[in-house]
Each structure stands twice: as C-alpha cells, then as structure tokens.
Amino acid sequence: MTSLRTPSERLATGGRELAAPDADMDDARTVPPGRRQGRGQGRGRGRYGRRHRVLLYAGRVAVGGLTLLLWQFASGRWVDPFFVSSPSDVAARLAALVRSGELWPHLLTTLAEFGAGLGIGTAGGIALGLAIAFSGLVGQWFHPYVMALYSLPRVALAPLFIVWFGIGLTSKVTMVATMVIFAVFYNVYEGIRSIDPDLLDMARAHRASFLRTLRWIVFPALTPWLLTALRLGVGLALIGAVIAELVGSSAGLGYYIKNSSNLLDITGVFAGLAVITAVAMTFDTLVGALSRYLLRYR
Amino acid sequence: MTAATPAAGRTARGEPKLSVRGLRLEYAADGGRTTALHDLDLDVHEGEFVALVGPSGCGKSTLLKAVSGLVEKTAGSVVLDGERLEGVPEGVGLLFQNDALLPWRTAEDNIRFPLAVAGVAQAEQRRRIAELISAVGLTGFGGHYPRQLSGGMRKRVALARVLAADPGVFLMDEPFGPLDALTRERISADFLALWERVGKTVLFVTHDIDEAVTLADRVVVMSARPGRVIGEYDVDIPRPRAVEDVRFSDAFRRLRGRIARALHHRAEPTA
The missing domain is CATH 1.10.287 (Helix Hairpins)
Known part of the structure; x- marks a missing residue:
C-alpha cells in the first residue's frame, strides 16, 4: 500500500506527500524477502x-x-567416464591441485575479482538507490534508463569489457560490479519506498537531520533488503567473474575450466566447478549468519 | 487546577497558546481536487486539554499533520505562542496513531531519539530516559524491542518519546484507538494522571465521544469532509477525574448526548 502512491495522491501544494487521514492500522506492509525468510528460520x-x-x-x-x-x-558402467568423469577422479584432481599449489593462484584471482567487484557494485548500488529515491523528480528522469540496463543481459557485455579493459583484473571487476550494482540498486530503491512513512514523518516531526534519519531509520529499514541483495550479489558476482574469465583471461577458476575443456579434460572442468560451488556456498553461509546477527531484533 | 468554568478561565488567560485561522487543505486526488479541511478556526489555550471529535475521514488527523508541519497548508495560518508557523515547528510533539516506534531499537533507544536529535549529553540522556521509563510505568522493559512489548506498552514508549522532546503542545492522533478496552482505560487513566500533574497543552483527536468527554476540558466537534468546526462544548467535570467513574455521572451523560446529537445531525456528508 505504501509503495503504491501515485503522483496524484501527492498534495497539489509543494509536492509533499499527504498521508491518508485516519490511515488503517494494518501492519501488513510490503515485506522484504529477507524478512519472511528470517522469520521462517526463527x-x-x-x-x-x-x-x-x-x-x-x-x-x-x-x-x-x-x-x-x-x-x-x-561412471564407467552406464556412461563413458570420458564425458562425466567420476567423484573419485574429481576428488583426486582437487587433492593434486592443492598439493602442487596450482589451485591457489586461480582461486585467489577469482576471489579478488569477486571481492572487488562485489564491493564496488554494492557501494554503487546503494549510492544509486539513495540518489534516485531521494532526489524526487530528477531521480524519476533516470529511473527508466536504470531499469532498462537492469533488464539487459549483462553477461553479453563481457566481450565489450575485454575490448575496453584488456584481459586483466579491470575487465573482470567491471563485469562483476555491473552484475551486482543493479540487484543492489533495485533492493535499495524498493526498500526505501517501502519504509513506513510514519517513521519518516516521526523523524521530520522531531526535526532530525537527513544524516540522522539515514542512520536511525533508512539504513536499519534497508538492512533486510541489503542482505537479500548481498545474497543475490554473491551468486551474480561469481557468475560475472567466471563468465568474464571464460571470455578472455590468463588466470582464475573460469580460465582453469575453459583450459581443461579445451584439452577435453572433463575431470578438470568438474574440479573447477566444485571449487566455484564451494566458494558460493561459503559466502552464502556467511551472509546467512550475518542476517541472523543483524536481524536479531525480530 | 480548579473546577471553575473553563470558558471563564480561558478569557482570563488571554492570548491562545495555539491558534488556527482559516486553515484550508486541498490535495489532488483522482483527477480532481479534494478539500480535506475547509476554513477551519481553532484556539487552544495554555494548559488546556482539547479533544477533537468527528466522523472518520473528516480530516482530524490531517489537521494535526498540518499543525506539526508534516503536510503543507493550502491557505490559512497556524500561530504558536504568537509566532506564525512555517515548516516543522519546534515545541510541538506529535503522538502518532500507530506508535511509529523504530522496530530495530529497544524501548530505551526509541525514547533516546529526540534527545539525540537535540544533542543532549550521553549521561544526561541516560538519566532522562530512566526517569521517563518510570514515569510511563515501563520500569524493567527498557531493553525490550517493540516486538516484545504489548500494544499498551508500545503506546507508553511512544508517549515517553514525545515527553522526552518536552514540547509545549502535545498533538495526539487517536493514540489509544487500536488498544483493547481494558488496556485503553488503564492507559487513559495513567495518561490523565500524568497530564493533570504536568499540565501541558493538548490537542487530542479521537472518534470516540466517551474518550473525548472523559479526558478533555473542551470538546470540539468537526463535520464530515470537508472538515470544519461545527460545535464546541466545555466539559464541566471536576478534576482530578477517575477515568473509570466519570462516565456514570449525570454531567457526563448529558454532554455525551448533546455531542452525539450534534455529530449525527450535522456531520452527515452533504454529497
């Protein structure tokens, strides 16, 4: 209900919003996805x-x-192991990669792209969300274009970034940030629109500054939305990093997979996939633990 | 406070604390313009408790939002202590219909908000918060989150937060509306006792005539939208009042009947 205000519901004078008189007492406002999840687990x-x-x-x-x-x-009974390898072969390969130390440069490269891109994308998404949500009409000029970019399959930009930034770290970080920024922006924007208008009115009635309103109301209200965005972002960032590595690179887990595939080394492909899965699950668990800690007030 | 007729007391007090003149409020809706308030005049005197009753949607809550500067006036003026108000004024405290507590802050930290805004020192904040928590009867619950408190207790937190800002005028928007009857009676009684002690100016919006007559010095009746004042009634019931007994007195019943008739006969929508 609160997120569906139309411009026609705004006061004609000055464009400030007129909260509905005698508003109903219903608490069932737009519930961010993180909240439902958190409650269920609790x-x-x-x-x-x-x-x-x-x-x-x-x-x-x-x-x-x-x-x-x-x-x-x-493997070896119903299907040719050449095509599907086998868990024991993959485990043996992982052990060998760890023992020879060959795994670490690839893992660290991908983690660096993932971390830098996720950080830049998250910060950019928060800034963009705040700017568009709080800048009134000006923000509305930009909104449809941001949404258009959001719906663009950004994976298709990977070759462009390789051309612009080369096959090094920059193109990968750009790709990852591009993947993450829109997911974060969208959650921040919707999160701000769904803040209980009474809380913002309360802050205004107490003549709180914008910064204090951000700290006491906007950011705490956004926390579940940001955690949802972060959870999505972890997956998207890994996709971005690996895709960019597949398109053109000289190191990283995506590079290792592509290289193995070129050599028809299916065990190597699966070993790379296993490491990527482990990374994704680790970060997902971390975000889950962070959610439970930050949302303990529920 | 004496039981003398409030009308006489008012003239003796001179200039009103809060004065609303020709207040009009319009907003665009469904392609046309809706008038929420139409040339409304209202005076509230220092230390007076005024209840505003009217049918749902008559713009009572909107009036409070206009006085507290949360919505913009189309025309008219609001004068507080002789000064014309523009924007969000200092010295006006608004108690919201639904508590407007921050769910991610404990009761104590919710009460802290106005103190933090005012830049009160940490030690002084702690002292004031402890005082307020005991004043509203929440001792032992300061560390609880709003979710862990009952509806009545959340109201008490919201009340303590308004008290923390120490405004000259309290604007209260159906504050006890959503509570069950028993909780409501108890918190009304506590609030009345608190108010009779501090004697602040109160403008109290409600659609419940009983509540208005029980609490107020004067009841102002508003018409259905567009809202304007259609009657004022002095409440000649001596203080201190016992919330649970007041309603059985003859004076209460007579006044209640007069206000109810005014509301039903004249507050019908003219459409």
Missing part, C-alpha cells in the same frame, strides 16, 4: 528443537552422499 528453530535439526542435517548429507554414489556408480 520459528523453525523454536518449534522443532534438536531432534528436528539432527534429522534435517542427516537428510541433507544423505541426499548429497547418495547423489555422489550414484554418479560414481554410473
């Missing part, structure tokens, strides 16, 4: 307790283990 912990957790994690491990077993069994 309830689950309380209701089911320890026995439920044991069953949950035992089941998860079983699903993963059985899948690997099936893969191992199928």
Whole structure:
C-alpha cells in the first residue's frame, strides 16, 4: 500500500506527500524477502528443537552422499567416464591441485575479482538507490534508463569489457560490479519506498537531520533488503567473474575450466566447478549468519 | 487546577497558546481536487486539554499533520505562542496513531531519539530516559524491542518519546484507538494522571465521544469532509477525574448526548 502512491495522491501544494487521514492500522506492509525468510528460520528453530535439526542435517548429507554414489556408480558402467568423469577422479584432481599449489593462484584471482567487484557494485548500488529515491523528480528522469540496463543481459557485455579493459583484473571487476550494482540498486530503491512513512514523518516531526534519519531509520529499514541483495550479489558476482574469465583471461577458476575443456579434460572442468560451488556456498553461509546477527531484533 | 468554568478561565488567560485561522487543505486526488479541511478556526489555550471529535475521514488527523508541519497548508495560518508557523515547528510533539516506534531499537533507544536529535549529553540522556521509563510505568522493559512489548506498552514508549522532546503542545492522533478496552482505560487513566500533574497543552483527536468527554476540558466537534468546526462544548467535570467513574455521572451523560446529537445531525456528508 505504501509503495503504491501515485503522483496524484501527492498534495497539489509543494509536492509533499499527504498521508491518508485516519490511515488503517494494518501492519501488513510490503515485506522484504529477507524478512519472511528470517522469520521462517526463527520459528523453525523454536518449534522443532534438536531432534528436528539432527534429522534435517542427516537428510541433507544423505541426499548429497547418495547423489555422489550414484554418479560414481554410473561412471564407467552406464556412461563413458570420458564425458562425466567420476567423484573419485574429481576428488583426486582437487587433492593434486592443492598439493602442487596450482589451485591457489586461480582461486585467489577469482576471489579478488569477486571481492572487488562485489564491493564496488554494492557501494554503487546503494549510492544509486539513495540518489534516485531521494532526489524526487530528477531521480524519476533516470529511473527508466536504470531499469532498462537492469533488464539487459549483462553477461553479453563481457566481450565489450575485454575490448575496453584488456584481459586483466579491470575487465573482470567491471563485469562483476555491473552484475551486482543493479540487484543492489533495485533492493535499495524498493526498500526505501517501502519504509513506513510514519517513521519518516516521526523523524521530520522531531526535526532530525537527513544524516540522522539515514542512520536511525533508512539504513536499519534497508538492512533486510541489503542482505537479500548481498545474497543475490554473491551468486551474480561469481557468475560475472567466471563468465568474464571464460571470455578472455590468463588466470582464475573460469580460465582453469575453459583450459581443461579445451584439452577435453572433463575431470578438470568438474574440479573447477566444485571449487566455484564451494566458494558460493561459503559466502552464502556467511551472509546467512550475518542476517541472523543483524536481524536479531525480530 | 480548579473546577471553575473553563470558558471563564480561558478569557482570563488571554492570548491562545495555539491558534488556527482559516486553515484550508486541498490535495489532488483522482483527477480532481479534494478539500480535506475547509476554513477551519481553532484556539487552544495554555494548559488546556482539547479533544477533537468527528466522523472518520473528516480530516482530524490531517489537521494535526498540518499543525506539526508534516503536510503543507493550502491557505490559512497556524500561530504558536504568537509566532506564525512555517515548516516543522519546534515545541510541538506529535503522538502518532500507530506508535511509529523504530522496530530495530529497544524501548530505551526509541525514547533516546529526540534527545539525540537535540544533542543532549550521553549521561544526561541516560538519566532522562530512566526517569521517563518510570514515569510511563515501563520500569524493567527498557531493553525490550517493540516486538516484545504489548500494544499498551508500545503506546507508553511512544508517549515517553514525545515527553522526552518536552514540547509545549502535545498533538495526539487517536493514540489509544487500536488498544483493547481494558488496556485503553488503564492507559487513559495513567495518561490523565500524568497530564493533570504536568499540565501541558493538548490537542487530542479521537472518534470516540466517551474518550473525548472523559479526558478533555473542551470538546470540539468537526463535520464530515470537508472538515470544519461545527460545535464546541466545555466539559464541566471536576478534576482530578477517575477515568473509570466519570462516565456514570449525570454531567457526563448529558454532554455525551448533546455531542452525539450534534455529530449525527450535522456531520452527515452533504454529497
């Protein structure tokens, strides 16, 4: 309801918004995705307790283990291992990559692209979201173009960035930032629009400065939205980094996968994929832990 | 405070604390212009408790928002302590219909907000917060988040926050509306006792005639949209009042009947 205000609902005089008189008491406002998730997890912990957790994690491990077993069994019996490799071969390759130290430069390269791009994209997305949400009419001039860029498949820009910035770190970081910035912008923008207008009115009625309003109201209200954006951003950043490496690079996990693929070394491809998956899961878990800490007031 | 007729007391007090003259408020809606308030005049005197009653959507809440500078006036003026108000004034405290508490801050930190805005020193903040928490009956709940508090307790936090800003005029927008009857009676009684002690100027919006007569010195009746004043009634019930007993007195019943008739006969929409 609060996010659906149209310009016609604004006061004719001065463009300030007129909150509906005798507004209903309903608390069911636009709920950011992070909030629903957070609540569900909180309830689950309380209701089911320890026995439920044991069953949950035992089941998860079983699903993963059985899948690997099936893969191992199928490889060489039902399917030519040349095409699908096998879990034991992939594990052996990973061990070899760690022992020889060949893994680290690739992993660090990708992590550097991922980290720098995610940081720049997140900061840029927050700045863009705040600017467009709080600049009134001027922001509305830019809004459709930002949304147009958002819907562009940005993966298609990777070759362009290679041409502009070469095959080094810059093109990868640019790619990652481009992937992340719009997801963050969109969440920040929607998050600001969904802030309870009474809270902003409360701050205004107390004559709070813009900076204090940001610190006490806007950023705390945005926290669940930013955490959602960060969760999406982790996935998008890895996609951006690996795609850019596939298009043109001399190091990184994407480069290792592409190189292995060129050599028809399927075990190498799967080893690269396994490392990327591990990185994604690690960061997703970290963001999850951060969410639970920051949203403990719920 | 004596039980003398408030009308006589008012003239003796001279200039009103808060004076609204010819206030008009229009806004664009559905292609046309809607008038929320039409040439509204209202005076509130120092230390007076004025209740504003009217049908839903008559612009009562909008009036409070206009006085506190949250919506812009189309025409007319609001004068506080002899000074014409522009923008968001100092010295006016607004208690919102739904608490407007920050869910990510504890009760204490919610009460801290106006103190932090005013730049009060940390030690002084802590002292004032402890004082306010005990004044509104929340001792032991300062560290709780709003989610962990009942509706009535959240109201008390919101009330303490307005008290922390120490405004000269309290604007209260159906503050006890969403509470259940029992909680509402208890918090009204506590608020009344608090007010009878500090004696601040209050403009209290409600659609509940009983509540208006129970609490106020004077009841102002507004018409349906566009809102304007259609009647004023002095409440000659002595203070201190006991919220749970007042409504059984003859004076209460007579006044209640007169206000109800005024509302029902004259507040119908003219459309």
